[in-house]
Amino acid sequence: MQEYPLSNSLKINEMFETIQGEGSFTGMPAIFIRLQGCPVGCPWCDTKHTWEINPEREQSVQQVLVKQAPDDSWFSETADGILRLFATQGYLAKHVVITGGEPAMYDLRPLTSVLIDAGYSVQIETSGTFEILVDDKTWVTLSPKVNMQGGYEIVDQALARADEIKHPIAMLKHVEELDALLARPATNPAAQIFLQPISQQKRATDLAVATCIQRNWRLSLQTHKYIGIE
Numbered sequence: 001m002q003e004y005p006l007s008n009s010l011k012i013n014e015m016f017e018t019i020q021g022e023g024s025f026t027g028m029p030a031i032f033i034r035l036q037g038c039p040v041g042c043p044w045c046d047t048k049h050t051w052e053i054n055p056e057r058e059q060s061v062q063q064v065l066v067k068q069a070p071d072d073s074w075f076s077e078t079a080d081g082i083l084r085l086f087a088t089q090g091y092l093a094k095h096v097v098i099t100g101g102e103p104a105m106y107d108l109r110p111l112t113s114v115l116i117d118a119g120y121s122v123q124i125e126t127s128g129t130f131e132i133l134v135d136d137k138t139w140v141t142l143s144p145k146v147n148m149q150g151g152y153e154i155v156d157q158a159l160a161r162a163d164e165i166k167h168p169i170a171m172l173k174h175v176e177e178l179d180a181l182l183a184r185p186a187t188n189p190a191a192q193i194f195l196q197p198i199s200q201q202k203r204a205t206d207l208a209v210a211t212c213i214q215r216n217w218r219l220s221l222q223t224h225k226y227i228g229i230e
């Protein structure tokens with residue numbers, strides 16, 4: 001059985017500069033770091049190639065950074081090494097999004113602190129199924145995953161740490177699951193609440209729009225998918 005958090009070097013599936021497409025930072029230029037590995041098993045996950053950490057798929061940083069299509073290859077790097085890569089890649093964005101895979105499988109305190117000390121704002125995207133280990137100034141976007149096939153559950157520490165809760169929905173039962181999470185005493189009462197339609201489905205989008213109006217929640221579309229950017 002794999003032990004968490006992974007505390008050695010970070011395993012990186014891809015790193016790229018784009019526009020944040022989701023949630024409260026939508027529209028913000030950002031450097032994305034996508035970490036390898038996720039045991040949660042959402043059936044509709046749009047990054048299934050990040051689930052397995054296959055030691056045979058470790059490649060050089062150069063090979064991974066030039067990949068043209070998503071695959072399960074990854075490279076290993078330290079926090080300081082990632083900061084140096086930002087310079088060699090010539091990235092201009094001042095906001096960093098750490099995603100995955102499930103980034104909270106890793107101890108992210110070294111990476112988030114190195115980036116914040118270097119002047120970046122830092123955000124993580126997480127399912128809330130692991131304790132979140134990040135620098136205090138990190139913005140936490142929690143996209144809670146309830147009853148997925150990996151058998152993981154939402155931890156109270158993640159609900160308490162969330163700056164925004166961005167819930168993927170396709171049916172009414174997903175809204176009810178969110179209501180139950182919001183009713184938990186641990187949940188940060190100041191968290192911004194977003195509904196994000198699963199896979200741009202029309203029915204999911206209609207439900208999200210109607211529910212947002214009814215509850216005074218915010219709508220998060222995966223805007224990068226509508227305009228065909230990464």
Ligand SMILES: C[S@@+](CC[C@H](N)C(=O)[O-])C[C@H]1O[C@@H](n2cnc3c(N)ncnc32)[C@H](O)[C@@H]1O
Pocket residue numbers: 038044045046047099100101102103125126127142143166168196197198199200222
């Ligand atoms: C791929 S996940 C990686 C980070 C983390 N494992 C998580 O689930 O938050 C990044 C974001 O994409 C969302 N997402 C993944 N697949 C999606 C889909 N098919 N439709 C809508 N949102 C999706 C997740 O809910 C999460 O907010």
Ligand SMILES: Nc1nc2[nH]cc(C(=O)O)c2c(=O)[nH]1
Pocket residue numbers: 018019020021022099100125224229230
């Ligand atoms: N542009 C863009 N915005 C995003 N916001 C969250 C993403 C993710 O996969 O975590 C994502 C992504 O993959 N691309």
Ligand code: SF4
Pocket residue numbers: 038039040041042045046047048100101102127145
């Ligand atoms: S938790 Fe995130 S990365 Fe893992 S399967 Fe679900 S959406 Fe995909």
Ligand SMILES: [Mg+2]
Pocket residue numbers: 046047
């Ligand atoms: Mg994505």
